[in-house]
Amino acid sequence: MYKKGVAYIYDAIYQRHNTGSTHPESSARLAAIERAIAGLKPSLILLPPVVVSESIVQYIHHQTQIERVKAASKAETSIDADTVCSHDSYAAALAAIGAGVAAIDRISKRNFHRAFCAVRPPGHHATPTKSMGFCLFNNIAVTARYAQKKGYRKVMIIDFDVHHGNGTQDAFWSDESVFYFGSHQAFIFPGSGSESEIGEGRGRGYTSNHPMMPDSGDKELLEIYTEDLPKSFKFFKPDIVLVSAGYDLHESDPLASLNVTTEGIRRMVRTILDLASDLPIIFMLEGGYSVAALGENVKVTLEEMLR
């Protein structure tokens, strides 16, 4: 049995990944979260990330990509127009993975059953060979592999970021031990994630995409989480659940237009937690670019996790 408890994993290093003053994925995002959740901290188990070695990044990423991120950080250059590296970006990216590793280490010792990793850079667009879309390494994909090393055989990844988690889908495309369930806005970055993308080989049927039209709102989002997600749960029977928690589905987000309210996010999170009530669950921050809304939506997530 797991001891009940909610960990919040954060480190100041995440704010030192400097993307410049005009980039939407800025350090102001984490500063806003820190402010918004300050009142909840007495109820949370506050933890730093674990220091991880490169060998853990290699669970998912090719060495050439690791070297590229390292070199881009050292030279303070961009990997592409969206994906910027500063001096501390490589260290921050390792520490973002380290949050997932810290959560798995403690959960596998039954210290608590729920964790929220307030990290940046985000991860779900990073493929095994390519950093892209603000993401350097795929934090949740590496965490899934690390969970498997610790004995969690079947890992379910739920991705509610408004953008399709192409990198995570790629990493487990032909793998029946990790189920990818994603909801996102159709026809925006990165362009993938149609319903026909279901995995292949042994992984066929272990990827489930739920694209939504602009202005879908709470109703359509909640239909996906109350009708489709339970079917995938029943089919897959996961041992652990990891959530790519991107808050750019919110109505105020400047990069998308799904028009989901904070109350809609609360109900979606509650639905996920209810389904996973017997399982350990880790939320890993992805996007969310309306800074004020991001703080509020993470707070709502933590309130539900603490319930």
Ligand SMILES: [Zn+2]
């Ligand atoms: Zn996003």
